[in-house]
Amino acid sequence: MSTKTWQMRRNCALSPKQLLKFYIILVCLSVTVAAGFLLAGVWVILIFTLLELCAVTIGFLIYCRHALDCETIEVNGKQLIVKKFIGYKETIYEFNTQWAKIEPPLEGSKTFFISQSSLRVEIGQFIRQEQQLPLIAAIRPYLG
Incomplete structure (x- = not known):
């Protein structure tokens, strides 16, 4: 038989594992830039970085939920x-x-x-x- x-x-461009790697790189880069501005005395950039990362995290979670x-x-x-x-x-x-x-x-x-x-x-x-x-x-x- x-x-x-x-x-x-x-049809997804990235697998969830690839997306996680990209997300980690994005978070590291954003936090590094925000820390540089924080050390220069511009603390407001940290707030916008956190808002950006929250929005990106939500979008990536929705993407991962349906990628498979x-x-x-x-x-x-x-x-x-x-x-x-x-x-x-x-x-x-x-x-x-x-x-x-x-x-x-x-x-x-x-x-x-x-x-x-x-x-x-x-x-x-x-x-x-x-x-x-x-x-x-x-x-x-x-x-x-």
Whole structure:
């Protein structure tokens, strides 16, 4: 019994580990500049440096929370499994390949749906529109 898997990931320039290294360098540089101004008697720069680092920290935390987001479609025999990992929360949906249907995207839609009876899962938020139809065509032969 062969398993076929398709994975769609968010397109991120930096991994969380790379972002942490960049953040440490940024904090060191900002604190060094602020300390230089503080030694020169301009203490107000320290306040703006702390505000800047707070804003950058919040932005980087939001970025890191979603940097590893992905969607996975796996066909294993008569089972179709859709895994959605969004914001460190994984949700798993199981379908029977004999009854599952793929609903093609509506005109201009960024996503498509996999459904079976009352269960309907939105897929494809991490791929471009021109990749949707080839992905649907690749999955269809595995459905009944």
